[in-house]
Amino acid sequence: MKTFLARFDWLMLAVMLALVSAGTVAIWSAGSARAETVFHGMWVNNLVTAAVGLTLYFAIAAVDYRRTLDFLALPGYVVAIACLVAVLVFGTSVYGGRRWLWFFQPSEISKLFVISLVAWLFGRRRIPLLNIQVAGFRAFLLLAVAVGIPVALILAEPDLGTALTLLPAVAVMAFAAGVWRRGLAAIAALGGIAALAVLGAVYEAERPGVPAARREQIMRFVPLKPHQVRRVKVFLFPETDVTGAGYNLRQAKISIGSGGFSGKGIGRGEMNHLKYLPQSISMNDFIFCVWAEETGFVGSAVLLALFAALLGCGCRAALVSTDGRGRLLALGVSTLVFAHVYVNIAMSIGIVPITGLPLPFISSGRTFLVTVMCGLGLIQSVTIHREEQQT
């Protein structure tokens, strides 16, 4: 207990609480703008969820993460895979994706379990149970399989956003763990080239003045679903279809931009309250727009500072940890949070194509909030249990 209090990262907790407060305010504002009364009380739900998440946070932080990993990494991973399979079979469809199983989204939880598994497997020089060198090619194959299965299942939902945030987290962990770096670099390069190729192909096909026949010819080679093609198109040509496919992005940018330096005041965002900002996503993927409109650049900067502090806590945990597993865990969770923050805000302002991704602590997603807080609990545990307990 003494170590727990002495080594507890209070800054991280303070930042979390601040973020939960900001999120609650944003959810209240976005919810009150909606006609359906059920959304008016969403902020209370968020507080309740945050309370649950905080409880789990303290519980996870209190236990040595090594034990947690030993006990839970493998079984958790298996359960997560099972849930991902189950969601494809029994899941509830919302907005064209099968993501819900009973009361939670397995894809959100699976992120944490995949990260835990990778940390557990690759945190030491030799991989447990299999006794393989981490730096070797076989370890790389193992990583590919261990990560490939859940990613494939998540992509099948489809939930491109979750897959896209999970991959960088895993890549950072593999990089830090020293898994076959040349291979990693090659894959990263290939991924980058593939992404650029897709962008280039869509640009070539959707450029104004391209005949329909040629467009079809090109699009046959682009492995994207129609709605994804639309999003890429909006990203490439944001001003061409502002009433159709580009409407969301246009309204998102107007909301954020019109917030100005100091914002329009909490609860007074016009784009939000007059329903210009698409209602179906203003509480989730586009909640940053609500926050940025009402609090302005000052609020945006405060939010970014809070996230920076949170990520700083994660990096600090990774640095102070003497253990590879702890280091990987801290880096993995931090990267996951960073990927969400970066992609979510960047898509809201049109820097990256629109991807359905929640903003940690701010969006009103219960599963994700709990997942993130559990992940941060693991980081806290890494901070507290930085040295192996002499037992």
Place this chain on the structure above:
Amino acid sequence: MANRAESSAGSLPCWVVAAVFAAGIVHLAVSLRALQVTSAADYNYASARQSVRRMQTAGLRGRILDRHGEVMAGNRPSLSIVCLPSGFEKRSWSNTVSAIERGIKEVGEAIGRPSPLSRMAISRHVSQSLALPLYVWRDIGERELAVFSEREREFAGFTVIKTAERVYPGGSLASHVLGYVGRDRGEIQSGDEKFSYFAPEMRGRSGLEAYYDGFLRGVPGEMKLLVDARGFAIREWTVLDATPGPDIATTIDLRIQKEVERQLQGERGACVVMDPRNGEVLALASAPGFELNAFVPTLSTETYARYIDDPAKPLLNRATGGAYAPGSTFKPVTALAALGAGHTADEEYICTGAYACGGMTLRCMSRWGHGPLDMCHALMKSCNPFFCNLGMTTGTNAFCRAARVFGLGSKTGLDLGVDRAGVVPDGDWKMSTYGEKWYPGDLAQMSIGQGMLLATPLQMAMVAGAIGTGSLVTPHLRLDAAPESRPLPFPESHLRIVRKGMRMVVAGDGNLRGTGWRGGEGVPVSVSGKTGTAEVGAGSSRRKNAWFIAYAPSDAPTAAVALVVENGESGGLTAAPKVCEILKAMFAEDGT
């Protein structure tokens, strides 16, 4: 070291990752700054452009008064039941329209009036001006208002709006002077294309309402409406109050106007009474007239069709827009032209009852001829051969010049939309209009005000007044307009001869009666005038337009009148007694 050995990860990757995080956060911060600080104004504008609608509002229309301040056209409050679409918002537009339709039906049943709007009209309002109230029943009565107010709480989404409507206390009085208004979107002011909506506004369509429309309308105001993403109005506020239009005082004297219209009742014709000293039009009437209040709030299709199909053309302003052959009322002009060309008043001509010229014969009123006549007596008797001869010996050019001096053949400049120029024909005109040569017979015809010569009653009133005062005035209807006049280029001696002749038309000479003797009977002041009976058409459609022009008092005229009655008996029989009544009314009490 044992731990180190077991660890696969060094601290370098942590720093690399931290650097990437920092770069990412900084990138976001820089991008957000560009959006929220640098381009904030652009996005603010974009935000306002989609959520704020500007509406131009109309000021209260100014009134039109007569010269004594009596209201000729005013405003009255009008109540309308309107529907506020935001109270009927449904997920789909067609359900919204249906909800409004049901609501209107419900209210309609309660107040006992059917819905005046088709589903199409409601649908159009929803798709085009959703943010504005939808006017359902305009100008409702007290009973409907009582029923509606009693049950207003049941009728959510409906309310009563007070607007102003035009009212004409005189009904059809001076209808052609006043003109009527229609409803229109407001005038688009330059640089204000950014208005999304224009409050329906009264717009003058004819008469003074049209001519002084811009003056009467005042300065438009501005309102802003905050609308949500679907277009429903959330809030509205006034940015700039509309300034009411100023009243306009006219030169019309309602007392005279009423008498004039009484004289024209049942006839087709026109009459203009003006002050020859300054050009003020005291009365201007065209018969038949039309009911001005029928145009408020909007003219029904049936009434409009009735007016348009009426062969009497009630909407036509005959006083300024009806071009008639002036007939013998033109003879004073002929006389002045002849005097200017060297003829004298004492020259005698022997009237045989007909004048032959170029193969045609012009008949005189007196079948067997007037015998020998001088100029004044020729005017008094309105002898055709005398003036044919006079015109023929004067020549076309001198003759047309004299006619144009009186403003014939050109617009009078009256501040009313309708202002016909009429025709003073000459060789060039005939060639360009009909492609025919100018024959001597044309000049003979014109000398007695027939043929191709055309003038409006207003122009003839100006002629009468100009002869009486010696200078031609520009007529005007606005009381504070500056009088404009120019002296006639005839020597006073010539004018005196013509005035004497015109006085004799009414007063006679000794035992001899003039053709217009009925024009002065019982009038307390001396009257000078000239009758005219213009024959128009040929064969079975041949009819006579009866004219009388006059000025009074003869020695210092304060009134000039021209009156024409279509299809009359003769100027002396039909028109002169009517002018007499008008003059009696004018000079009966105070002599103004």
